Amino acid sequence: MFRTLRWTILAATFAAPALADEVTTFTLPNGLEAVVIEDHRAPVVVQMVWYRAGAADEEPGVSGIAHYLEHLMFKGTDTLAPGEFSKIVEANGGADNAFTSWDFTGYYQRVAADRLELMMQMEADRMRHLKLTEDDWQTEREVVIEERNQRIDSDPGAIFGEQRRAALYLNHPYGRPVIGWRHEMEKLTRQDALDWYGRYYAPNNAVLVVAGDVDPEAVRALAETYYGPLDPSPDIAPRVRPQEPPQLAERRLSFSDPRVSRPYVTRSYLAPERDPGAQEKAAALTVLAAMLGGDGQTSILARKLQFESRQAIYTSARYDGSSYDDTSFDLAVIPADGVTLAEAEAALDAVLADVQENGVDPAQFERVKARLRAGLIYAKDDVGGLARRYGEALTTGLTVADVEAWPDIVDAVSEADVKAAAAEVFDRRRSVTGWMMKTGEEEVMQ
Amino acid sequence: MIRLLAAAFVALLAALPASAVEIKEITSPGGIRAWLVEEHSIPFTALEIRFRGGSSLDLPEKRGATLLMMATLEEGAGDLDSQGFAEAREALAAGFEFDANDDSVSVSVRMLSENRDAAVALLKTALTAPRFDQDAIDRVRAQVVSIIQSDEKDPNTIAWREFDQQAFGAHPYASSRNGTLLSVAALTRDDLIAAKANVMARDRLYVSAVGDITEAELGALLDDLLGDLPETGAPLPPKAELGLKGGVTVIDFASPQSVVAFGHEGIERHDPDFFAAYVLNQVIGGHGFGARLMEEVREKRGLTYGISTDLVPMDLGWTWKGGFASANEKVSEAIGVVRDEWARIAAEGVSDEELEAAKTYLTGAYPLRFDGNGRIAGILVGMQMDDLPTTYLRDRNSYIEAVTSDDIKRVARRLMKPDALRFVVVGQPAGLEPSN
Numbered sequence: 092m093f094r095t096l097r098w099t100i101l102a103a104t105f106a107a108p109a110l111a112d113e114v115t116t117f118t119l120p121n122g123l124e125a126v127v128i129e130d131h132r133a134p135v136v137v138q139m140v141w142y143r144a145g146a147a148d149e150e151p152g153v154s155g156i157a158h159y160l161e162h163l164m165f166k167g168t169d170t171l172a173p174g175e176f177s178k179i180v181e182a183n184g185g186a187d188n189a190f191t192s193w194d195f196t197g198y199y200q201r202v203a204a205d206r207l208e209l210m211m212q213m214e215a216d217r218m219r220h221l222k223l224t225e226d227d228w229q230t231e232r233e234v235v236i237e238e239r240n241q242r243i244d245s246d247p248g249a250i251f252g253e254q255r256r257a258a259l260y261l262n263h264p265y266g267r268p269v270i271g272w273r274h275e276m277e278k279l280t281r282q283d284a285l286d287w288y289g290r291y292y293a294p295n296n297a298v299l300v301v302a303g304d305v306d307p308e309a310v311r312a313l314a315e316t317y318y319g320p321l322d323p324s325p326d327i328a329p330r331v332r333p334q335e336p337p338q339l340a341e342r343r344l345s346f347s348d349p350r351v352s353r354p355y356v357t358r359s360y361l362a363p364e365r366d367p368g369a370q371e372k373a374a375a376l377t378v379l380a381a382m383l384g385g386d387g388q389t390s391i392l393a394r395k396l397q398f399e400s401r402q403a404i405y406t407s408a409r410y411d412g413s414s415y416d417d418t419s420f421d422l423a424v425i426p427a428d429g430v431t432l433a434e435a436e437a438a439l440d441a442v443l444a445d446v447q448e449n450g451v452d453p454a455q456f457e458r459v460k461a462r463l464r465a466g467l468i469y470a471k472d473d474v475g476g477l478a479r480r481y482g483e484a485l486t487t488g489l490t491v492a493d494v495e496a497w498p499d500i501v502d503a504v505s506e507a508d509v510k511a512a513a514a515e516v517f518d519r520r521r522s523v524t525g526w527m528m529k530t531g532e533e534e535v536m537q
Numbered sequence: 538m539i540r541l542l543a544a545a546f547v548a549l550l551a552a553l554p555a556s557a558v559e560i561k562e563i564t565s566p567g568g569i570r571a572w573l574v575e576e577h578s579i580p581f582t583a584l585e586i587r588f589r590g591g592s593s594l595d596l597p598e599k600r601g602a603t604l605l606m607m608a609t610l611e612e613g614a615g616d617l618d619s620q621g622f623a624e625a626r627e628a629l630a631a632g633f634e635f636d637a638n639d640d641s642v643s644v645s646v647r648m649l650s651e652n653r654d655a656a657v658a659l660l661k662t663a664l665t666a667p668r669f670d671q672d673a674i675d676r677v678r679a680q681v682v683s684i685i686q687s688d689e690k691d692p693n694t695i696a697w698r699e700f701d702q703q704a705f706g707a708h709p710y711a712s713s714r715n716g717t718l719l720s721v722a723a724l725t726r727d728d729l730i731a732a733k734a735n736v737m738a739r740d741r742l743y744v745s746a747v748g749d750i751t752e753a754e755l756g757a758l759l760d761d762l763l764g765d766l767p768e769t770g771a772p773l774p775p776k777a778e779l780g781l782k783g784g785v786t787v788i789d790f791a792s793p794q795s796v797v798a799f800g801h802e803g804i805e806r807h808d809p810d811f812f813a814a815y816v817l818n819q820v821i822g823g824h825g826f827g828a829r830l831m832e833e834v835r836e837k838r839g840l841t842y843g844i845s846t847d848l849v850p851m852d853l854g855w856t857w858k859g860g861f862a863s864a865n866e867k868v869s870e871a872i873g874v875v876r877d878e879w880a881r882i883a884a885e886g887v888s889d890e891e892l893e894a895a896k897t898y899l900t901g902a903y904p905l906r907f908d909g910n911g912r913i914a915g916i917l918v919g920m921q922m923d924d925l926p927t928t929y930l931r932d933r934n935s936y937i938e939a940v941t942s943d944d945i946k947r948v949a950r951r952l953m954k955p956d957a958l959r960f961v962v963v964g965q966p967a968g969l970e971p972s973n
Contacts, residue, residue: 132578135905174836178827182894184901201905233839240794241842241862245692349791352686388612388623397676398620404679427679458627465630465649471579472909 114481115307116491119314121323122295126481126491127310128302130474136303137475138210139199140218141482143298144291146269147193147332147415153283155271158191159235160284164198165189166227168220173227176213183209193265194415195486201475204304208313215317218292228281236277239270247348251527258342259359259523262333263416293324298485302478330488335361335417338521345536347528354534355405355425356436357525362516364414365484367493373412374500375512376420381459382451382509383442384408384422389455392424395442402430402438415487420516432526432534443517450510460502467498558907560917560927563752567760571744572917572927573752576910580650582748583910585918586763589741591641592714593774593853595732600709601716602724602732604637605674605681609729611635612673615662619673622663631656633663639710640852641743641922642736647911650749653758661762664737669726678721685715692790692963693860696798699786699961700858704800708777710854738770739763745917747910777854783957784972785872795868795964799875800858801957806850806923812936813944814848814857814952819895820887820945821878822846822859827894829882833874834861840871857952869969872960883953886946900934 115127146157167173180187185202200210243249253268260266270276299318301310338361365373384390384407388398392406405425411418422443426435470476484494526536561573592603611626611633612619626633629652634645644664648656688694698713705711715721742763746755779802790796804814822830822845830844846859863871907913920929962969 132576133904133907135908174827174832178894181827181898182901184898184903184905186902186905203901203904230837230839234835234842237794237839237862237864238842240864244793245796245862350690352688352690353683386623386627388619389627394620401676404676404683425683454624458624462627462630468579468581468649469632469647472581472911475908 123318125299127307131304134204134304136204136207137201139300141197141298141486143486145194147264154267155276156287161189161191211317247350251346255525290326294321295323296327300478300482302474341519342523345526347530349530351529354528356432358422359523360420361521362420364418365412375504375508376410378504379509380408380410413483413487447514565756565759567764569759574747577749582750583914584646584746585914586644587641587743588736590736591638593709594735600720602728606729606732607635607637609677610663610667613668613670615666629656692796696796696961696963700798704781705777706780735771738767740769743918743921745914747914786961787971788963790963794862795966796862799960803848803855803857810948813940813948816940820891840867865965866967868966880955899937
């Protein structure tokens, strides 16, 4: 498998490691949940604060507000000037940034372990004391629109992905882009941002993850000092979003753009996510994705489409069960020269039908399980990655117990489970098929 | 309150040890030298192997041979065909990454302690007995071709291709290491065998290992894995002549945004002024939010999502490059801001406050790089290839600390040439005239 291949968009999800003895949790009286992960190999720490607020929590008409507010969180507080937060982190030799998704918004700093107190002081400060001046919010709106230009509108693959996602979700807000639709982004206001901030940015809607060379008791004491005095938000309600109706008609989208160099076909199925206390189905789908597309040479799609029939130059399968509501199982095929999109799609469907009918190869099944188990060992080398797993789980409805049970649940998946999961999820009525084409060389979609 | 606390912390900064990483320089019984960091808390080892020369060793009409060779190494070796090799690797849960860059090719390995011998035996077949079966070559070639085709439609790649072409003329650095559609189509099995012989030799070998392995175990492993490689490879190409001239190049590309690649000559890695230039670059366009260009172009004016610059000291040529993207109607203004800042700093230097912020950032960020066995192994090989001693890890921050305001002024005057900046703009920029 060729590492630098540009279409490596879709990676397999690996099991989270069991590190129960190195993970400590506590909750402050104001509702802040905290997870401490110890790794004493280097004198470094990561602080992350995750809010249970993402693009799927936005009201209709203000798409992009979660992400826009993420930008504005660097604009200063009663005690910090705009931009000063990052400057202090950098002046302390640290790196900081933030990220927004459909289910969460997160902020992190990586610094020397002895700087944790300062990071906590500043992160706690901006949890409740953000200040936005007239200048700040308008300039930053230009910046997020440039970000949209760069990430989406300059990239036909991203444009089409946005359209396909909108088609996959008939009713759920997961159909909206995290960055926002441009016409709505252009109208976002300071008040929109402050409303969002006031409602969601509070200790009872946040998860603190501290990972690295730290003592859990010391972290708790610091958290009590800095996060402890913050008032909870009275507006935090259970997250109830519009759910999908029965999906009865498959959707087929075609798109062409002069910037496309090679056509490709995608297929996304609506799929169940990991639920608290009920992760078995997601575990089976995780193994299924690893078997279908987890390795560029040995996976089922690679073997059948790239090696045997040679109809494809690249294939992928991806499933990420970390999601509050229904997620998706995504497949893609880039046809070889002389192979049409219709032929590539038929070849993909034949593979999916075969898995549902005949199950998977036992030898490959064992190899994939071995790889997933080894993933637990390799994952211990990346404490930042562990921190992300806990933060993501706790903001997508899971508990620490679910995170810790996950490796065993994945390990317990049987071949029959994988076959059954394929049969349940690969239902065309609940899918979107995409044909990406080059302008002037379109194929008629069938 | 917060400001005071921050100031108090800054003073402690230099105390953080990157030297928590304890390097052993070893020589195997068979004479292969390597750097080792023993880290037994997790039962796996990361091994990084590099050979100097990389894709620069491609002959002009064989451009892309080194990269195609590296990408085909794991597509069948010894008794195993491509599928068989991949299945064996998967069963061991080992990771082998083969890559080609302009100055080196690399093999990045991670393997579990429980089956390390088997993983090494498998890897050895790829390094010493790759099959280069015709069907494997053709399959990987098709992937490379698709990347070349995709690059032709990618505004970032188009911009940097043009920049490199203007900068390096006939040198291998001027063109993509992927090769061209024409050159890649013509590559044969013999070309791959020749490319491997040119680059994978012991006279240009650099190795480091980090993880659950002892000195004696590593020595035996290296002799077994690398001892059979040929002693010498092909001579390195000559230094590149920099042909870059100041001005604006516009390449029409239908997109709402223009992508800009800009830069001029840089500085050699071993130049006495390198550290001053490195600190200066951090002030101007370092990654992060404090840098001058990020402040002027993004924070004050909202003209871009991000802008940064880098010194790129390759083995055979050095440039100082930057990049950003702006809406077509804003890009002309953004380029003006970059030029103005470049001229201002060349004339005035930077403030003491900016200098100190850059130094504290760079010294503090250095130890954060050492997070994970694979990353540490990569850094250690990079140090060996830069001809640095193991003590560099300990001393590096003192070189940053030693940079003075006068150094910055001198180096800014010496290196920053606003009129020499070449901007390559890919998009449909409004009100921007190309110049030669």
